[in-house]
Amino acid sequence: MPATTPFLRIDTVIVRVRDLAQALPWYQGLLAVEPVHFEGGEGLAVLPLGDTSLTLWQSELEDMGHATTGRAGTYLILAVADADAAHAFVAAHGGTPEPVGAGAGMRFFGFTDPDGNYLEACQVL
Incomplete structure (x- = not known):
């Protein structure tokens, strides 16, 4: 029987992306969608794609492609109903989750898989 997991989808x-102002129109044309969330100051735009969204996040050049940040390149955010329960689950399964943070109507934390790939868990409040 499969184990119960707090991850929903x-x-x-x-x-x-290096330049959100340049990348956003390209992705909008490619996907034929408008952002459902945009924060120019934060350098991010959320584009809807069914049950999953594509979030473009502007990064400094030195952050892109470097494993030292743990967040370079592309990574998944997994939806959870309870960030604290998911945090405990990751820790109980050999993970080392970051502390749970909060902001913009969300609770979230990051963690890595055994190969060092970065993932996040996010609870929408």
């Missing part, structure tokens, strides 16, 4: 795929 892939919520968002993060794609790091």
